[in-house]
Amino acid sequence: MDSAPVLEVRNLHTHFFLRRGVVKAVDGVTFSLKRGEVLGLVGESGCGKSLTALSILRLLPQEAARTVEGQVLLDGEDLLAKSAGEMREVRGQRIAMILQDPQTSLNPVFSIGNQLHEALARRPDERGRSLRERAVDVLRQVRLAAPEQRIGQYPHELSGGMKQRVVGAIAISCAPEVMIADEPTTALDVTIQLQYLNLLKELQTSLGMGILFITHDFGVVARMCDRVAVMYAGRIVETGPVREIFDNPVHPYTQALIASVPKLRDTAERLRAIEGQPPALSDLPVGCRFADRCPHAEPRCLEKYPEAVSVGENHTASCWLAA
């Protein structure tokens, strides 16, 4: 899987310019996604995962948010340099995205078919099928039962799991090169989470998409991803192949995250939490951002931010202990 990256994010900075100051929510994020690869972007709430995804699509949530620096390269073209019109051609067609909550991500007043047509109509069909036929086909691809009936139905007539399949169908309708999945199973019942993950994996294999999989759940990472990037307070702190990260986590934050995943065997033990809070993004320390929660912190950790260093094959970490 050593092909060229389809999506490369370099030194991305997205800040919120608020009256009370600048909030550096994404502050120098760099990673790459290869064709047909699943990259997990992992971190706790508020670390900038979702904002990174929205920065890639240039759909920042508020006017106060701006991407001030960096590059987002899709097949080598910088998306940040594109016009608004060119960017709209990228969205849905070359990069698709699945949002977290299927209950709110479909428009309640339009039928499933209508919402699929909007996505499908953007690319002419090479086999000359009608929009309706294509809609039925794409619903079949996401294994939604009775697709002919579904396209006439409205979102409120479908269960959460079914709706998320429809959102998945919308995402794959133009055969994108990259799919961003932002915690796609968090809002689903536990019983159908696994089904949905299997479906995504299957679609990824059959369509050859690269998936940027955003999650806070290392259990999901182990099941889904080829590589993983761990994000903390607006930056990537460690990247590497999933196996390598699980067996040999270098950054103390990664170690703590993996340790906090409950295991079936040690039932008697209390769940392990990471003490303390991440730093305020409007007032970031000059040194390592994890230093004040880190059990191994040294004086130099507070003085200077550790640059990423290679700690193994395709495995990098930003930690003075590894340097």
Added chain:
Amino acid sequence: MQRYILQRLVQGVILLVVVTSVVFFIGRMTGNPVDMMLPEDATEEDRQDMIERLELDGSVMDQFGVFIVDAVQGDLGTSIRYRQPATDIFFSRLPNTLAMIPPAMILAIAMAIPLGILSALRRGGIIDRISATIAVLGISTPNFWLGIVLIYLFSVTWGWLPSSRMGGPLNYIMPTVTLGTFLVAGFMRLIRSSMLETLDSEFVKLARIKGVSETAIVWKHCLRNALIPVLSLWGVFMGGLVTGAIVTETVFAWPGIGRLTYEAVIFRDYPLLQAVIIMDAIFILFINLLVDILYAYVDPRIRFE
């Protein structure tokens, strides 16, 4: 759906019976029409004569019985003042009131939809601030004052527009503006706030992710959702307009239902007042039913069970 409509019609009949009774008895409490119609020097004999002619003899309960029996047969009595069947008078005035609704509604909606959308899209911008000012003025300006000021300026001072009554298209301008000013404010603010809510929703985010154009996002995805609450307000306003804008019609001497209601009260014309209120109630029931049916078309989540 048919079952729902039938159910609503049955409820409507019950409501009508209640409204009818209330109107009948409250009307009788306002005084005696005979006193108003007879000259001061009328004899007791004249009085008795008139009471009998107006069928006002007998106890109130007896009168009510007669009234209900007639009403069920479609006879709401004869106007004391006009000496014509009350329903005939109502229907002869109704077109005048209905004629005022389309211009006022069109004015209100033609201003409110674009201004509401633009102020939501450019929140805090110039259009938002201007339309907020229009809304505050529209809501806080009393209709009678606005009407009189318009008459003073455009009829009395400059002599551009006719001050009262129906006639050519020019007669419509001031009543339309007076009514429309009030309607615009409510519609505009409601459209703005519900647009803001939908613009911020996840389904709009997903539509953008799909690559839907901003025009389609605003006019298709947002507006359809934003209009759902507006429909309720439309129903409330329509109820008020169909039953006659009493103040506006009185100020402009507009011979519509509102003015007729005012006259019926002033002259203690019981049969006319009863007829007007009962017909108003019927109209409001139908508008509410219409709004409910329209809801089902706009919002697929609403089903009649």
